[in-house]
Amino acid sequence: MSHFNAERVRADTPALTRVINGRPITYLDSGASSLPPRTVIEAMDEYYRLRHANVHRGVYQTAIEATDAYEGARAAIAQFLNAPGGSEGVVFTKNCTEAFNLLAKSWGAANLKDGDAVLLTEMEHHANIVPWFQLRETIDLDIRFIPVNDLFELDLTAIHDLLKGVKLLSLTAMSNVLGTVNPVQELATLAHAQGALVAVDAAQSVGHMPTDLVELDVDFMMFSGHKMLGPTGIGVFWARPEILATMPPFLGGGGMIADVRTDGYTPATGFTRFEAGTPMIAEAVGLHAAVRYLEGLGLDNVQTHDRALTVDAISRINHQFNGRVRIIGPTAHDNRGGVISLDVDGVHPHDIAQVLDEIGVCVRPGHHCAKPLMRRFGLAATARASFGPYSLTSDTDALLEGLQRAITFFG
Amino acid sequence: MSNLEELYKEIILDHYRTPRNRGELAPPASKTEGFNPLCGDELTVYLEVTDGKIVDIKITGHGCSISQASSSLMSVAVKGKTLEEVREVLSKFKNMMTLEGDVVDLNDPANREVLRSLGELAALQGVSKFPVRIKCATLAWNTLSQGLEEN
Numbered sequence: 001m002s003h004f005n006a007e008r009v010r011a012d013t014p015a016l017t018r019v020i021n022g023r024p025i026t027y028l029d030s031g032a033s034s035l036p037p038r039t040v041i042e043a044m045d046e047y048y049r050l051r052h053a054n055v056h057r058g059v060y061q062t063a064i065e066a067t068d069a070y071e072g073a074r075a076a077i078a079q080f081l082n083a084p085g086g087s088e089g090v091v092f093t094k095n096c097t098e099a100f101n102l103l104a105k106s107w108g109a110a111n112l113k114d115g116d117a118v119l120l121t122e123m124e125h126h127a128n129i130v131p132w133f134q135l136r137e138t139i140d141l142d143i144r145f146i147p148v149n150d151l152f153e154l155d156l157t158a159i160h161d162l163l164k165g166v167k168l169l170s171l172t173a174m175s176n177v178l179g180t181v182n183p184v185q186e187l188a189t190l191a192h193a194q195g196a197l198v199a200v201d202a203a204q205s206v207g208h209m210p211t212d213l214v215e216l217d218v219d220f221m222m223f224s225g226h227k228m229l230g231p232t233g234i235g236v237f238w239a240r241p242e243i244l245a246t247m248p249p250f251l252g253g254g255g256m257i258a259d260v261r262t263d264g265y266t267p268a269t270g271f272t273r274f275e276a277g278t279p280m281i282a283e284a285v286g287l288h289a290a291v292r293y294l295e296g297l298g299l300d301n302v303q304t305h306d307r308a309l310t311v312d313a314i315s316r317i318n319h320q321f322n323g324r325v326r327i328i329g330p331t332a333h334d335n336r337g338g339v340i341s342l343d344v345d346g347v348h349p350h351d352i353a354q355v356l357d358e359i360g361v362c363v364r365p366g367h368h369c370a371k372p373l374m375r376r377f378g379l380a381a382t383a384r385a386s387f388g389p390y391s392l393t394s395d396t397d398a399l400l401e402g403l404q405r406a407i408t409f410f411g
Numbered sequence: 412m413s414n415l416e417e418l419y420k421e422i423i424l425d426h427y428r429t430p431r432n433r434g435e436l437a438p439p440a441s442k443t444e445g446f447n448p449l450c451g452d453e454l455t456v457y458l459e460v461t462d463g464k465i466v467d468i469k470i471t472g473h474g475c476s477i478s479q480a481s482s483s484l485m486s487v488a489v490k491g492k493t494l495e496e497v498r499e500v501l502s503k504f505k506n507m508m509t510l511e512g513d514v515v516d517l518n519d520p521a522n523r524e525v526l527r528s529l530g531e532l533a534a535l536q537g538v539s540k541f542p543v544r545i546k547c548a549t550l551a552w553n554t555l556s557q558g559l560e561e562n
Protein backbone atom coordinates (compact mmCIF):
# COMPACT_ATOMS: atom_id res chain seq x y z
CA MET A 1 0.00 0.00 0.00
CA SER A 2 1.28 3.42 -0.78
CA HIS A 3 0.88 6.45 1.41
CA PHE A 4 0.92 9.97 0.19
CA ASN A 5 1.22 13.04 2.28
CA ALA A 6 2.93 16.07 0.73
CA GLU A 7 3.82 17.45 4.17
CA ARG A 8 5.68 14.21 4.87
CA VAL A 9 7.51 14.42 1.55
CA ARG A 10 8.45 17.96 2.44
CA ALA A 11 9.82 16.86 5.79
CA ASP A 12 11.83 14.19 3.96
CA THR A 13 13.46 16.78 1.68
CA PRO A 14 16.42 18.54 3.31
CA ALA A 15 16.79 21.22 0.62
CA LEU A 16 13.39 22.59 1.58
CA THR A 17 14.72 23.74 4.94
CA ARG A 18 16.69 26.53 3.22
CA VAL A 19 15.89 30.14 3.99
CA ILE A 20 16.39 32.53 1.07
CA ASN A 21 16.37 36.30 1.56
CA GLY A 22 14.79 35.79 4.95
CA ARG A 23 11.96 33.60 3.68
CA PRO A 24 11.62 29.81 3.65
CA ILE A 25 12.45 28.60 0.16
CA THR A 26 9.52 28.18 -2.22
CA TYR A 27 10.87 25.72 -4.73
CA LEU A 28 8.83 25.84 -7.93
CA ASP A 29 11.44 24.55 -10.35
CA SER A 30 11.02 20.79 -10.14
CA GLY A 31 10.53 20.71 -13.91
CA ALA A 32 14.18 21.73 -14.27
CA SER A 33 15.41 19.51 -11.45
CA SER A 34 13.69 17.95 -8.47
CA LEU A 35 14.88 17.92 -4.87
CA PRO A 36 15.98 14.52 -3.56
CA PRO A 37 14.60 13.06 -0.35
CA ARG A 38 16.93 12.16 2.48
CA THR A 39 16.83 8.45 1.55
CA VAL A 40 18.45 9.21 -1.82
CA ILE A 41 21.19 11.30 -0.26
CA GLU A 42 21.79 8.73 2.47
CA ALA A 43 21.92 5.81 0.04
CA MET A 44 24.64 7.54 -1.97
CA ASP A 45 26.45 8.55 1.18
CA GLU A 46 26.35 5.04 2.56
CA TYR A 47 27.56 3.66 -0.74
CA TYR A 48 30.60 5.93 -0.74
CA ARG A 49 31.31 5.33 2.92
CA LEU A 50 31.08 1.56 2.93
CA ARG A 51 30.78 -0.06 -0.45
CA HIS A 52 32.59 1.90 -3.07
CA ALA A 53 34.60 -0.13 -5.55
CA ASN A 54 34.57 -0.44 -9.31
CA VAL A 55 31.89 -2.66 -10.75
CA HIS A 56 32.17 -5.88 -12.78
CA ARG A 57 34.99 -8.40 -12.69
CA GLY A 58 35.70 -7.63 -9.05
CA VAL A 59 36.39 -10.65 -6.91
CA TYR A 60 36.57 -9.06 -3.49
CA GLN A 61 33.61 -8.43 -1.22
CA THR A 62 33.01 -4.69 -1.75
CA ALA A 63 33.45 -4.94 -5.53
CA ILE A 64 30.77 -7.60 -5.54
CA GLU A 65 28.55 -5.39 -3.41
CA ALA A 66 29.10 -2.43 -5.75
CA THR A 67 28.21 -4.58 -8.76
CA ASP A 68 25.11 -5.86 -7.01
CA ALA A 69 24.11 -2.32 -6.13
CA TYR A 70 24.60 -1.13 -9.71
CA GLU A 71 22.77 -4.06 -11.27
CA GLY A 72 20.13 -3.89 -8.55
CA ALA A 73 19.37 -0.34 -9.69
CA ARG A 74 18.93 -1.56 -13.25
CA ALA A 75 16.50 -4.23 -12.14
CA ALA A 76 14.56 -1.71 -10.04
CA ILE A 77 14.24 0.65 -13.02
CA ALA A 78 13.02 -2.20 -15.23
CA GLN A 79 10.39 -3.12 -12.69
CA PHE A 80 9.40 0.50 -12.14
CA LEU A 81 8.75 0.88 -15.88
CA ASN A 82 7.24 -2.61 -16.25
CA ALA A 83 9.76 -3.04 -19.04
CA PRO A 84 9.29 -5.97 -21.42
CA GLY A 85 12.40 -8.12 -21.15
CA GLY A 86 13.26 -6.78 -17.69
CA SER A 87 16.73 -5.34 -17.11
CA GLU A 88 17.91 -6.35 -20.58
CA GLY A 89 16.71 -3.14 -22.20
CA VAL A 90 17.89 -0.68 -19.55
CA VAL A 91 21.03 1.30 -20.40
CA PHE A 92 22.38 3.88 -17.97
CA THR A 93 23.45 7.17 -19.54
CA LYS A 94 24.56 10.52 -18.18
CA ASN A 95 21.11 12.07 -18.65
CA CYS A 96 18.12 12.18 -20.95
CA THR A 97 20.06 14.23 -23.49
CA GLU A 98 22.75 11.57 -23.79
CA ALA A 99 20.04 8.95 -24.18
CA PHE A 100 18.66 10.84 -27.21
CA ASN A 101 22.14 11.07 -28.66
CA LEU A 102 22.50 7.32 -28.20
CA LEU A 103 19.22 6.79 -30.04
CA ALA A 104 20.11 9.08 -32.95
CA LYS A 105 23.77 8.19 -33.29
CA SER A 106 23.47 4.42 -32.80
CA TRP A 107 20.01 3.30 -33.86
CA GLY A 108 19.41 6.28 -36.16
CA ALA A 109 22.74 6.13 -37.98
CA ALA A 110 22.38 2.36 -38.53
CA ASN A 111 18.73 2.28 -39.55
CA LEU A 112 17.88 5.54 -41.29
CA LYS A 113 18.63 6.16 -44.95
CA ASP A 114 18.48 9.17 -47.25
CA GLY A 115 14.86 10.25 -47.64
CA ASP A 116 13.62 8.55 -44.46
CA ALA A 117 11.37 10.61 -42.25
CA VAL A 118 11.59 11.20 -38.51
CA LEU A 119 8.48 12.68 -36.92
CA LEU A 120 8.86 14.93 -33.87
CA THR A 121 6.46 17.45 -32.35
CA GLU A 122 6.65 21.21 -32.12
CA MET A 123 6.74 20.94 -28.32
CA GLU A 124 9.95 18.92 -28.08
CA HIS A 125 12.89 19.79 -25.87
CA HIS A 126 16.10 20.55 -27.81
CA ALA A 127 17.37 17.15 -26.60
CA ASN A 128 14.90 15.53 -29.01
CA ILE A 129 15.58 17.94 -31.87
CA VAL A 130 19.27 18.73 -32.14
CA PRO A 131 20.56 15.11 -32.36
CA TRP A 132 18.25 14.61 -35.38
CA PHE A 133 19.55 17.74 -37.07
CA GLN A 134 23.07 16.50 -36.37
CA LEU A 135 22.23 13.16 -37.95
CA ARG A 136 20.82 15.02 -40.96
CA GLU A 137 24.33 16.30 -41.62
CA THR A 138 25.26 12.79 -42.79
CA ILE A 139 21.89 11.27 -43.74
CA ASP A 140 19.39 13.22 -45.83
CA LEU A 141 16.57 12.94 -43.29
CA ASP A 142 13.12 14.41 -43.66
CA ILE A 143 12.52 15.82 -40.16
CA ARG A 144 8.87 16.65 -39.56
CA PHE A 145 7.02 18.21 -36.67
CA ILE A 146 3.48 17.53 -35.49
CA PRO A 147 2.09 21.05 -34.99
CA VAL A 148 0.72 22.37 -31.69
CA ASN A 149 -2.72 23.97 -31.78
CA ASP A 150 -3.96 27.10 -30.03
CA LEU A 151 -5.15 24.98 -27.09
CA PHE A 152 -1.49 24.00 -26.58
CA GLU A 153 -2.09 20.40 -27.63
CA LEU A 154 -0.87 18.35 -30.56
CA ASP A 155 -2.84 19.06 -33.73
CA LEU A 156 -3.47 15.56 -35.03
CA THR A 157 -5.74 16.47 -37.95
CA ALA A 158 -3.05 15.62 -40.52
CA ILE A 159 -1.41 12.83 -38.55
CA HIS A 160 -1.98 10.18 -41.23
CA ASP A 161 -0.18 12.27 -43.85
CA LEU A 162 2.54 13.22 -41.41
CA LEU A 163 3.20 9.55 -40.63
CA LYS A 164 3.71 8.53 -44.27
CA GLY A 165 7.25 7.25 -44.78
CA VAL A 166 8.12 7.80 -41.12
CA LYS A 167 10.66 5.39 -39.60
CA LEU A 168 10.58 6.87 -36.12
CA LEU A 169 8.08 8.89 -34.15
CA SER A 170 9.89 10.54 -31.25
CA LEU A 171 7.81 12.62 -28.87
CA THR A 172 7.57 13.86 -25.33
CA ALA A 173 5.08 12.31 -22.93
CA MET A 174 4.71 15.68 -21.19
CA SER A 175 5.81 19.12 -22.35
CA ASN A 176 8.30 20.81 -20.04
CA VAL A 177 6.90 24.21 -21.07
CA LEU A 178 3.16 23.69 -21.48
CA GLY A 179 2.46 20.84 -19.10
CA THR A 180 0.57 19.17 -21.96
CA VAL A 181 0.30 15.40 -21.63
CA ASN A 182 0.42 13.74 -25.05
CA PRO A 183 -1.62 10.69 -26.13
CA VAL A 184 1.47 8.51 -26.45
CA GLN A 185 -0.32 5.20 -26.55
CA GLU A 186 -2.74 6.21 -29.35
CA LEU A 187 0.08 7.74 -31.39
CA ALA A 188 2.21 4.64 -30.87
CA THR A 189 -0.58 2.49 -32.30
CA LEU A 190 -0.88 4.74 -35.37
CA ALA A 191 2.88 4.88 -35.87
CA HIS A 192 3.31 1.13 -35.54
CA ALA A 193 0.56 0.60 -38.09
CA GLN A 194 2.73 2.59 -40.52
CA GLY A 195 5.78 0.50 -39.68
CA ALA A 196 7.47 3.22 -37.63
CA LEU A 197 9.14 2.76 -34.25
CA VAL A 198 8.26 5.04 -31.34
CA ALA A 199 10.53 6.81 -28.84
CA VAL A 200 9.19 8.61 -25.78
CA ASP A 201 10.83 11.43 -23.86
CA ALA A 202 9.68 10.65 -20.33
CA ALA A 203 11.87 13.29 -18.64
CA GLN A 204 8.88 15.21 -17.31
CA SER A 205 6.45 12.35 -16.87
CA VAL A 206 8.35 9.50 -15.26
CA GLY A 207 8.50 11.06 -11.78
CA HIS A 208 4.97 12.45 -11.95
CA MET A 209 2.67 9.73 -13.30
CA PRO A 210 2.64 5.95 -13.61
CA THR A 211 4.63 4.57 -16.55
CA ASP A 212 3.94 1.11 -17.94
CA LEU A 213 5.99 0.16 -20.96
CA VAL A 214 3.87 -2.90 -21.71
CA GLU A 215 0.74 -0.80 -21.83
CA LEU A 216 2.32 2.10 -23.74
CA ASP A 217 3.75 -0.36 -26.26
CA VAL A 218 6.59 1.93 -27.36
CA ASP A 219 10.08 0.97 -28.50
CA PHE A 220 12.37 3.45 -26.77
CA MET A 221 12.13 5.61 -23.68
CA MET A 222 14.54 8.09 -22.15
CA PHE A 223 14.66 10.20 -19.01
CA SER A 224 16.96 11.75 -16.39
CA GLY A 225 17.35 10.74 -12.75
CA HIS A 226 17.44 14.29 -11.42
CA LYS A 227 13.87 15.10 -12.45
CA MET A 228 12.49 12.11 -10.53
CA LEU A 229 13.94 12.87 -7.08
CA GLY A 230 17.22 11.16 -7.98
CA PRO A 231 20.73 12.53 -8.43
CA THR A 232 22.22 14.35 -11.42
CA GLY A 233 24.70 12.48 -13.61
CA ILE A 234 22.47 9.54 -14.43
CA GLY A 235 19.77 8.95 -17.00
CA VAL A 236 18.12 6.00 -18.65
CA PHE A 237 17.87 4.85 -22.23
CA TRP A 238 15.45 2.00 -22.60
CA ALA A 239 15.01 0.02 -25.80
CA ARG A 240 13.19 -3.20 -26.51
CA PRO A 241 15.89 -5.81 -25.93
CA GLU A 242 15.48 -7.26 -29.43
CA ILE A 243 16.08 -3.79 -30.93
CA LEU A 244 18.95 -3.04 -28.55
CA ALA A 245 20.62 -6.25 -29.72
CA THR A 246 20.80 -4.89 -33.30
CA MET A 247 22.19 -1.48 -32.40
CA PRO A 248 25.87 -0.64 -33.01
CA PRO A 249 27.94 0.65 -30.07
CA PHE A 250 27.82 4.34 -29.22
CA LEU A 251 30.87 5.25 -27.10
CA GLY A 252 33.90 2.98 -27.20
CA GLY A 253 36.34 1.92 -24.50
CA GLY A 254 36.52 -0.39 -21.53
CA GLY A 255 33.45 -2.18 -20.29
CA MET A 256 31.63 -2.27 -23.63
CA ILE A 257 33.76 -4.95 -25.31
CA ALA A 258 33.76 -8.71 -25.61
CA ASP A 259 37.31 -8.77 -26.97
CA VAL A 260 40.04 -6.37 -28.08
CA ARG A 261 42.98 -7.43 -30.24
CA THR A 262 45.65 -5.54 -32.15
CA ASP A 263 43.57 -5.89 -35.30
CA GLY A 264 40.22 -4.77 -33.93
CA TYR A 265 37.58 -5.40 -31.29
CA THR A 266 34.30 -7.18 -30.71
CA PRO A 267 31.62 -5.31 -28.81
CA ALA A 268 29.81 -6.84 -25.86
CA THR A 269 26.17 -7.76 -26.22
CA GLY A 270 23.09 -6.33 -24.52
CA PHE A 271 23.14 -3.17 -22.43
CA THR A 272 26.85 -3.68 -21.67
CA ARG A 273 27.66 -2.67 -25.24
CA PHE A 274 26.39 0.84 -24.50
CA GLU A 275 28.06 1.44 -21.15
CA ALA A 276 31.65 2.37 -21.94
CA GLY A 277 33.98 3.13 -19.07
CA THR A 278 33.34 3.15 -15.32
CA PRO A 279 29.65 3.91 -14.92
CA MET A 280 27.87 6.22 -12.47
CA ILE A 281 27.63 3.72 -9.63
CA ALA A 282 26.76 6.02 -6.75
CA GLU A 283 24.20 7.75 -8.93
CA ALA A 284 22.61 4.42 -9.82
CA VAL A 285 22.35 3.70 -6.10
CA GLY A 286 20.72 7.10 -5.61
CA LEU A 287 18.34 6.54 -8.51
CA HIS A 288 17.36 3.18 -7.06
CA ALA A 289 16.51 4.89 -3.76
CA ALA A 290 14.49 7.51 -5.66
CA VAL A 291 12.51 4.81 -7.44
CA ARG A 292 11.79 3.11 -4.14
CA TYR A 293 10.72 6.41 -2.63
CA LEU A 294 8.41 7.21 -5.56
CA GLU A 295 6.93 3.72 -5.39
CA GLY A 296 6.29 4.30 -1.71
CA LEU A 297 4.39 7.49 -2.56
CA GLY A 298 2.53 5.83 -5.42
CA LEU A 299 2.81 7.52 -8.81
CA ASP A 300 -0.95 7.75 -9.15
CA ASN A 301 -1.01 9.68 -5.86
CA VAL A 302 1.77 11.96 -7.09
CA GLN A 303 -0.23 12.60 -10.26
CA THR A 304 -3.40 13.36 -8.31
CA HIS A 305 -1.45 15.73 -6.09
CA ASP A 306 0.12 17.52 -9.10
CA ARG A 307 -3.28 17.90 -10.71
CA ALA A 308 -4.92 19.31 -7.61
CA LEU A 309 -2.14 21.87 -7.13
CA THR A 310 -2.21 22.79 -10.81
CA VAL A 311 -5.96 23.23 -11.07
CA ASP A 312 -5.92 25.36 -7.91
CA ALA A 313 -2.99 27.49 -9.10
CA ILE A 314 -4.47 28.07 -12.56
CA SER A 315 -7.82 29.12 -11.19
CA ARG A 316 -6.26 31.46 -8.63
CA ILE A 317 -3.92 33.01 -11.22
CA ASN A 318 -6.80 33.60 -13.61
CA HIS A 319 -8.97 34.99 -10.86
CA GLN A 320 -6.42 37.26 -9.20
CA PHE A 321 -4.76 38.68 -12.30
CA ASN A 322 -7.74 38.85 -14.55
CA GLY A 323 -6.02 38.39 -17.92
CA ARG A 324 -2.84 40.26 -17.04
CA VAL A 325 -1.11 36.92 -16.53
CA ARG A 326 -1.58 34.49 -19.39
CA ILE A 327 -1.05 30.77 -18.88
CA ILE A 328 0.86 29.22 -21.77
CA GLY A 329 -0.57 25.74 -21.58
CA PRO A 330 -3.88 23.88 -21.37
CA THR A 331 -6.32 25.26 -18.79
CA ALA A 332 -9.61 23.69 -19.79
CA HIS A 333 -9.08 20.27 -18.21
CA ASP A 334 -6.93 18.65 -15.57
CA ASN A 335 -5.24 16.01 -17.73
CA ARG A 336 -1.99 17.92 -17.65
CA GLY A 337 1.23 18.06 -15.68
CA GLY A 338 2.22 20.41 -12.89
CA VAL A 339 4.21 22.75 -15.12
CA ILE A 340 2.75 26.25 -15.46
CA SER A 341 4.31 28.70 -17.90
CA LEU A 342 3.35 32.32 -17.39
CA ASP A 343 3.39 35.30 -19.70
CA VAL A 344 2.84 38.50 -17.77
CA ASP A 345 1.77 41.41 -19.92
CA GLY A 346 4.40 44.15 -19.70
CA VAL A 347 6.82 42.36 -17.40
CA HIS A 348 9.63 40.24 -18.79
CA PRO A 349 10.08 36.72 -17.34
CA HIS A 350 13.58 37.58 -16.12
CA ASP A 351 12.23 40.48 -14.14
CA ILE A 352 9.45 38.30 -12.74
CA ALA A 353 11.97 35.70 -11.62
CA GLN A 354 14.17 38.39 -10.08
CA VAL A 355 11.32 39.84 -8.03
CA LEU A 356 10.23 36.33 -6.98
CA ASP A 357 13.76 35.56 -5.82
CA GLU A 358 13.47 38.46 -3.37
CA ILE A 359 10.90 36.45 -1.44
CA GLY A 360 12.62 33.11 -1.91
CA VAL A 361 10.45 31.85 -4.77
CA CYS A 362 12.37 29.80 -7.35
CA VAL A 363 10.91 29.80 -10.86
CA ARG A 364 12.66 29.56 -14.19
CA PRO A 365 12.61 32.28 -16.84
CA GLY A 366 13.64 31.54 -20.40
CA HIS A 367 12.89 29.41 -23.42
CA HIS A 368 13.21 26.15 -21.48
CA CYS A 369 15.21 24.54 -24.31
CA ALA A 370 12.12 24.51 -26.51
CA LYS A 371 12.75 27.36 -28.95
CA PRO A 372 10.60 26.00 -31.81
CA LEU A 373 7.66 25.91 -29.40
CA MET A 374 8.35 29.43 -28.12
CA ARG A 375 8.52 30.67 -31.73
CA ARG A 376 5.22 28.96 -32.47
CA PHE A 377 3.58 31.16 -29.84
CA GLY A 378 5.59 34.28 -30.63
CA LEU A 379 7.28 34.26 -27.24
CA ALA A 380 10.94 34.76 -26.41
CA ALA A 381 10.56 33.43 -22.89
CA THR A 382 8.11 32.50 -20.16
CA ALA A 383 8.39 32.33 -16.38
CA ARG A 384 7.74 28.73 -15.46
CA ALA A 385 6.58 27.38 -12.11
CA SER A 386 6.59 23.62 -11.68
CA PHE A 387 5.51 21.39 -8.83
CA GLY A 388 7.00 18.35 -7.14
CA PRO A 389 5.49 15.86 -4.69
CA TYR A 390 6.64 18.13 -1.83
CA SER A 391 4.78 21.17 -3.19
CA LEU A 392 1.88 22.64 -1.22
CA THR A 393 -0.74 25.29 -1.88
CA SER A 394 1.35 27.56 0.35
CA ASP A 395 3.93 27.51 -2.47
CA THR A 396 1.24 28.83 -4.78
CA ASP A 397 0.45 31.52 -2.19
CA ALA A 398 4.06 32.70 -2.35
CA LEU A 399 4.02 32.58 -6.15
CA LEU A 400 0.91 34.77 -6.28
CA GLU A 401 2.36 37.18 -3.75
CA GLY A 402 5.51 37.50 -5.87
CA LEU A 403 3.59 37.94 -9.12
CA GLN A 404 1.55 40.69 -7.49
CA ARG A 405 4.74 42.39 -6.30
CA ALA A 406 6.28 42.22 -9.77
CA ILE A 407 3.17 43.67 -11.37
CA THR A 408 2.99 46.44 -8.80
CA PHE A 409 6.69 47.19 -9.15
CA PHE A 410 6.77 47.36 -12.94
CA GLY A 411 3.32 48.88 -13.21
CA MET B 412 17.51 50.70 -0.50
CA SER B 413 16.27 47.18 -0.97
CA ASN B 414 18.14 44.91 -3.35
CA LEU B 415 15.43 45.31 -5.94
CA GLU B 416 15.46 49.07 -5.80
CA GLU B 417 19.18 49.04 -6.25
CA LEU B 418 18.85 46.90 -9.36
CA TYR B 419 15.80 48.61 -10.79
CA LYS B 420 16.67 52.26 -10.25
CA GLU B 421 14.05 54.80 -11.27
CA ILE B 422 16.06 55.81 -14.37
CA ILE B 423 16.16 52.18 -15.48
CA LEU B 424 12.42 51.73 -15.06
CA ASP B 425 11.84 54.98 -16.92
CA HIS B 426 13.97 53.91 -19.90
CA TYR B 427 12.30 50.49 -19.85
CA ARG B 428 8.81 51.98 -19.94
CA THR B 429 9.68 54.71 -22.41
CA PRO B 430 12.62 53.54 -24.45
CA ARG B 431 14.45 56.25 -26.41
CA ASN B 432 15.56 55.93 -30.01
CA ARG B 433 13.38 52.92 -30.78
CA GLY B 434 12.97 51.99 -34.40
CA GLU B 435 14.91 51.27 -37.55
CA LEU B 436 17.16 53.23 -39.89
CA ALA B 437 17.17 52.62 -43.64
CA PRO B 438 20.40 51.78 -45.47
CA PRO B 439 23.08 53.04 -45.80
CA ALA B 440 22.79 52.93 -41.99
CA SER B 441 24.42 49.76 -40.69
CA LYS B 442 22.43 47.05 -38.97
CA THR B 443 23.88 44.72 -36.31
CA GLU B 444 22.02 41.97 -34.48
CA GLY B 445 22.78 40.78 -30.98
CA PHE B 446 21.48 37.71 -29.16
CA ASN B 447 21.61 36.46 -25.62
CA PRO B 448 21.17 32.75 -26.29
CA LEU B 449 20.52 31.94 -22.65
CA CYS B 450 17.47 34.11 -22.20
CA GLY B 451 16.40 34.67 -25.79
CA ASP B 452 16.90 38.44 -25.70
CA GLU B 453 17.39 39.85 -29.18
CA LEU B 454 18.18 43.31 -30.37
CA THR B 455 19.19 45.12 -33.50
CA VAL B 456 21.28 48.29 -33.49
CA TYR B 457 21.09 50.62 -36.50
CA LEU B 458 23.94 53.10 -36.83
CA GLU B 459 24.42 56.05 -39.10
CA VAL B 460 28.02 57.17 -38.96
CA THR B 461 29.08 60.30 -40.83
CA ASP B 462 32.45 62.01 -40.61
CA GLY B 463 33.53 59.90 -37.66
CA LYS B 464 30.39 60.65 -35.68
CA ILE B 465 27.29 58.64 -34.75
CA VAL B 466 24.74 60.99 -36.20
CA ASP B 467 21.85 58.65 -35.58
CA ILE B 468 21.16 55.40 -33.75
CA LYS B 469 18.00 53.34 -33.49
CA ILE B 470 17.32 50.10 -31.70
CA THR B 471 14.67 47.38 -32.01
CA GLY B 472 14.25 44.10 -30.19
CA HIS B 473 12.91 42.58 -27.04
CA GLY B 474 14.24 41.58 -23.69
CA CYS B 475 14.03 42.17 -19.98
CA SER B 476 13.90 45.58 -18.34
CA ILE B 477 17.66 45.63 -17.82
CA SER B 478 18.52 44.87 -21.43
CA GLN B 479 15.90 47.27 -22.76
CA ALA B 480 16.85 50.10 -20.42
CA SER B 481 20.54 49.57 -21.05
CA SER B 482 20.05 49.82 -24.82
CA SER B 483 17.93 52.94 -24.44
CA LEU B 484 20.45 54.60 -22.11
CA MET B 485 23.23 53.63 -24.47
CA SER B 486 21.50 55.17 -27.47
CA VAL B 487 21.18 58.48 -25.64
CA ALA B 488 24.77 58.33 -24.44
CA VAL B 489 26.33 57.74 -27.85
CA LYS B 490 24.13 59.72 -30.21
CA GLY B 491 25.99 62.70 -31.63
CA LYS B 492 29.31 61.52 -30.21
CA THR B 493 32.51 61.00 -32.15
CA LEU B 494 33.67 57.41 -32.55
CA GLU B 495 36.54 58.13 -30.23
CA GLU B 496 34.19 59.38 -27.53
CA VAL B 497 31.93 56.38 -28.06
CA ARG B 498 34.82 53.96 -27.65
CA GLU B 499 35.73 55.64 -24.41
CA VAL B 500 32.19 55.35 -23.02
CA LEU B 501 32.09 51.75 -24.16
CA SER B 502 35.22 50.84 -22.32
CA LYS B 503 34.21 52.73 -19.17
CA PHE B 504 30.82 51.03 -19.21
CA LYS B 505 32.27 47.58 -19.65
CA ASN B 506 34.72 48.21 -16.83
CA MET B 507 31.89 49.27 -14.58
CA MET B 508 29.96 46.09 -15.33
CA THR B 509 32.87 43.78 -14.66
CA LEU B 510 33.65 45.37 -11.30
CA GLU B 511 31.86 43.52 -8.54
CA GLY B 512 29.29 45.97 -7.24
CA ASP B 513 30.19 45.41 -3.62
CA VAL B 514 33.83 45.95 -4.33
CA VAL B 515 33.57 49.32 -6.05
CA ASP B 516 34.75 51.69 -3.39
CA LEU B 517 32.54 54.69 -3.86
CA ASN B 518 34.70 56.66 -1.47
CA ASP B 519 37.55 56.38 -3.90
CA PRO B 520 37.50 59.68 -5.84
CA ALA B 521 38.70 57.94 -9.01
CA ASN B 522 35.70 55.58 -9.00
CA ARG B 523 33.35 58.43 -8.24
CA GLU B 524 34.77 60.37 -11.14
CA VAL B 525 34.22 57.45 -13.52
CA LEU B 526 30.63 56.99 -12.39
CA ARG B 527 30.00 60.73 -12.57
CA SER B 528 31.37 60.87 -16.10
CA LEU B 529 29.02 58.08 -17.11
CA GLY B 530 26.04 60.21 -16.13
CA GLU B 531 22.73 58.35 -16.29
CA LEU B 532 24.55 55.19 -17.32
CA ALA B 533 25.85 54.91 -13.80
CA ALA B 534 22.36 53.78 -12.80
CA LEU B 535 23.25 50.42 -14.33
CA GLN B 536 26.07 49.95 -11.86
CA GLY B 537 23.69 48.16 -9.47
CA VAL B 538 23.36 45.36 -12.05
CA SER B 539 26.91 44.24 -11.42
CA LYS B 540 25.75 42.91 -8.03
CA PHE B 541 23.52 40.44 -9.88
CA PRO B 542 26.01 38.42 -11.92
CA VAL B 543 23.36 36.58 -13.95
CA ARG B 544 21.94 39.90 -15.12
CA ILE B 545 25.23 41.43 -16.33
CA LYS B 546 24.74 39.81 -19.74
CA CYS B 547 21.39 41.56 -19.99
CA ALA B 548 23.02 44.94 -19.41
CA THR B 549 25.93 44.38 -21.78
CA LEU B 550 24.01 42.94 -24.75
CA ALA B 551 23.38 46.33 -26.37
CA TRP B 552 26.94 47.44 -25.80
CA ASN B 553 28.45 44.32 -27.29
CA THR B 554 26.18 44.73 -30.28
CA LEU B 555 27.23 48.36 -30.61
CA SER B 556 30.92 47.49 -30.54
CA GLN B 557 30.36 44.84 -33.16
CA GLY B 558 28.52 47.41 -35.26
CA LEU B 559 31.39 49.88 -34.92
CA GLU B 560 33.89 47.25 -36.02
CA GLU B 561 31.83 46.49 -39.09
CA ASN B 562 31.39 50.17 -39.92
Ligand SMILES: Cc1ncc(COP(=O)(O)O)c(C=O)c1O
Pocket residue numbers: 031032095096097098125127172174175176201203204224369
Ligand atom coordinates in the same frame (compact mmCIF):
# COMPACT_ATOMS: atom_id res chain seq x y z
C1 LIG C 1 11.06 17.09 -21.74
C2 LIG C 1 12.53 17.10 -21.49
N1 LIG C 1 13.34 16.37 -22.26
C3 LIG C 1 14.66 16.33 -22.07
C4 LIG C 1 15.26 17.06 -21.09
C5 LIG C 1 16.74 17.00 -20.94
O1 LIG C 1 17.12 16.50 -19.71
P1 LIG C 1 18.64 16.57 -19.26
O2 LIG C 1 19.03 18.02 -19.34
O3 LIG C 1 18.64 16.05 -17.87
O4 LIG C 1 19.42 15.74 -20.21
C6 LIG C 1 14.47 17.85 -20.27
C7 LIG C 1 15.09 18.69 -19.21
O5 LIG C 1 14.95 19.89 -19.17
C8 LIG C 1 13.07 17.87 -20.47
O6 LIG C 1 12.27 18.63 -19.71
